[in-house]
Amino acid sequence: MKHTTYFWKVFPLNLVLLTLSTIACLFVANGLVMEPDKIVFITFTILLTSAMLGVIASSTVKKSLKDIAQGAARYAIGLFDKPVAGWNIKEIADIAEKLNKMGSELKGRISAGANEAQSGDAVFACLTEGILAVDTNYVILKINPVAKLLLDIPSAKVEGLSIKYVHKRSEFLKFVDEGLKARTQISKEVTIDTPRERIIQIVQSPLYKSDGEYWGQVMSLNDVTRLRRLENLRRDFAANVSHELRTPITSIQASVETLLSGAMNDRQPAERFLRGVSRNTKRLSAIIEDLLSLSRLENKEVVSHGLLVDAPIKEILQKILNDMVYKATEKDIKLELDCHDDLTASINIVLLERALANLIDNAINYSDNGKVVWVSSFIQDNTLSVHVRDQGYGIEKKHLERIFERFYRVDGARSRKLGGTGLGLSIVKHSILAHGGKVTVESVLGEGSLFSMHIPVKIYENFERATA
Numbered sequence: 001m002k003h004t005t006y007f008w009k010v011f012p013l014n015l016v017l018l019t020l021s022t023i024a025c026l027f028v029a030n031g032l033v034m035e036p037d038k039i040v041f042i043t044f045t046i047l048l049t050s051a052m053l054g055v056i057a058s059s060t061v062k063k064s065l066k067d068i069a070q071g072a073a074r075y076a077i078g079l080f081d082k083p084v085a086g087w088n089i090k091e092i093a094d095i096a097e098k099l100n101k102m103g104s105e106l107k108g109r110i111s112a113g114a115n116e117a118q119s120g121d122a123v124f125a126c127l128t129e130g131i132l133a134v135d136t137n138y139v140i141l142k143i144n145p146v147a148k149l150l151l152d153i154p155s156a157k158v159e160g161l162s163i164k165y166v167h168k169r170s171e172f173l174k175f176v177d178e179g180l181k182a183r184t185q186i187s188k189e190v191t192i193d194t195p196r197e198r199i200i201q202i203v204q205s206p207l208y209k210s211d212g213e214y215w216g217q218v219m220s221l222n223d224v225t226r227l228r229r230l231e232n233l234r235r236d237f238a239a240n241v242s243h244e245l246r247t248p249i250t251s252i253q254a255s256v257e258t259l260l261s262g263a264m265n266d267r268q269p270a271e272r273f274l275r276g277v278s279r280n281t282k283r284l285s286a287i288i289e290d291l292l293s294l295s296r297l298e299n300k301e302v303v304s305h306g307l308l309v310d311a312p313i314k315e316i317l318q319k320i321l322n323d324m325v326y327k328a329t330e331k332d333i334k335l336e337l338d339c340h341d342d343l344t345a346s347i348n349i350v351l352l353e354r355a356l357a358n359l360i361d362n363a364i365n366y367s368d369n370g371k372v373v374w375v376s377s378f379i380q381d382n383t384l385s386v387h388v389r390d391q392g393y394g395i396e397k398k399h400l401e402r403i404f405e406r407f408y409r410v411d412g413a414r415s416r417k418l419g420g421t422g423l424g425l426s427i428v429k430h431s432i433l434a435h436g437g438k439v440t441v442e443s444v445l446g447e448g449s450l451f452s453m454h455i456p457v458k459i460y461e462n463f464e465r466a467t468a
Contacts, residue, residue: 068096071103130200130221133207136180138162141207141216150200150221151192169193172200179204179217189224199225233405245287248280255280293354293427310346313377313384314339320356321375324364331369335360338376345384345457348435352455355431356386358424359451363390367448383437384455395443404429404439428453 074082083100130147134140140159148155153166164173172190179186187203201222207215255273264270314337321335328335356375363373371391378385395403399410407422428451432439437455 068099071096071099131218132163132221133216133218134163134176134180135207135216136214138164138176138180140166142218147219147221150198150223172202175202175204176217176219179219183214183217189228197225198223199228245284248283251280252277287423291423293423308346308348310344311349313343313345313347313386314341316349316353317356317375317377317386320353320360323357324360327361328364328373331364331367331371333364333367333369334372336372336374338374340378343377343379345379345455347384347455347457348431351431351434352386352453355428355453356388358428359388359453362424363388363392363449366390367392379457382456384457386453386455387450388452389448389450391448394445394447395441395449396445397443400441400443403441 071083083096083103128146130150131142131144132140132147132151133142140161140163143153143158145155147153148158151167151169151172158166163176167173169192172192175188175190183206185203185205187201190200190202192198192200201224203220204217205219207218209215255277259270259273263273317337317339321337324335360373360375367373367390373391374387374389376387376389395410399408402408403410404425406426408425409422429439432453432455435455437453440452440454441449442452443449
């Protein structure tokens with residue numbers, strides 16, 4: 001649009017006013033006498049014309065400036081949909097053009113900032129570690145979903161709330177307080193009692209505003225519970241292996257030294273020491289064999305590489321019970337089986353037999369004379385379940401979570417006396433894990449225990465037809 005300057009916009013009106021004023025002056029200069037009413041009329045006309053010209057000029061400028069002010073106000077609240085009208089006065093049009101250009105650039109920057117913030121929030125939410133930022137008043141500035149999970153904070157929006165309000169654990173809050181006082185990078189492992197105990201590794205760093213003012217602390221949180229537990233298991237395993245191997249080796253060494261010192265010349269003591277050597281040698285062999293078995297079981301390919309067969313479950317269970325009858329009879333323990341004749345499933349027979357044998361052997365060993373051991377099996381929801389229930393001594397609740405660990409013993413003296421290696425339940429667990437299943441245990445001290453093996457299987461209604 002072609003614009004005129006403000007001067008040329010009001011110039012014609014000024015020219016009219018100037019002409020009228022000049023005519024009035026000429027009358028006076030030439031001595032022309034005018035009647036009073038004409039003089040009043042001319043004066044009034046000049047004044048009225050001047051007022052009209054002022055109102056027109058003022059209205060024009062006021063309207064254009066008002067449009068610019070309204071446009072600036074819209075830009076200030078982020079509305080860029082309507083550009084500012086510049087009218088046809090060049091000076092005001094220049095202002096409107098610059099304002100529109102500024103609005104366009106501002107819109108682009110706001111859009112870019114919003115996109116950057118959105119992508120930042122997406123990355124923030126996808127982090128595998130927890131992130132939490134608090135100011136000097138403990139107010140949460142930023143927190144991601146992982147941090148909420150680790151700290152057991154509700155999933156609702158908590159930014160703007162005090163961390164003391166949404167998290168009550170004193171150990172964590174004490175560490176936050178340490179960071180705000182130190183205003184430097186510090187780290188610590190904190191134990192948090194959420195629905196389950198977690199060990200959280202927290203690293204704090206100071207957070208500053210753009211002007212350099214201290215703002216608060218930003219924290220990264222990592223759940224190291226599993227790592228610490230594995231480290232403890234490794235240490236326990238190394239210590240237990242050393243202990244389990246050292247005991248029979250020490251006994252063998254002592255027996256051999258006694259024999260070499262002259263006891264071999266006396267037949268009766270010599271035979272006793274040699275039987276001890278034989279017994280401890282077998283014990284060492286059993287421990288090593290069980291360790292090798294566990295190592296093989298941890299490789300699940302032992303199941304997947306052609307070792308799964310469709311087998312009649314009742315025949316397998318009955319076979320193991322038959323093998324255990326002699327040992328049960330010695331303690332007058334009755335073995336009972338409850339399993340449907342046509343129950344068949346795809347399993348690794350060797351692993352299932354070994355797992356079941358370990359459970360029944362334990363049930364007999366840890367039951368008093370005259371008790372009963374029940375074995376039952378069924379398939380439900382495509383899962384084969386095998387249960388072994390006894391009337392034995394039972395297991396304290398504090399031991400239940402750890403009894404499947406290598407060399408973990410509820411009663412170490414009794415277990416060794418009965419000839420156990422401390423690896424039987426670990427073998428049971430890994431035999432079932434190799435099938436993709438799980439083992440569970442329920443126990444009441446003084447009443448007995450129930451061990452259950454659950455294996456996902458393919459079901460066949462008729463074994464002969466399925467394997468034909």
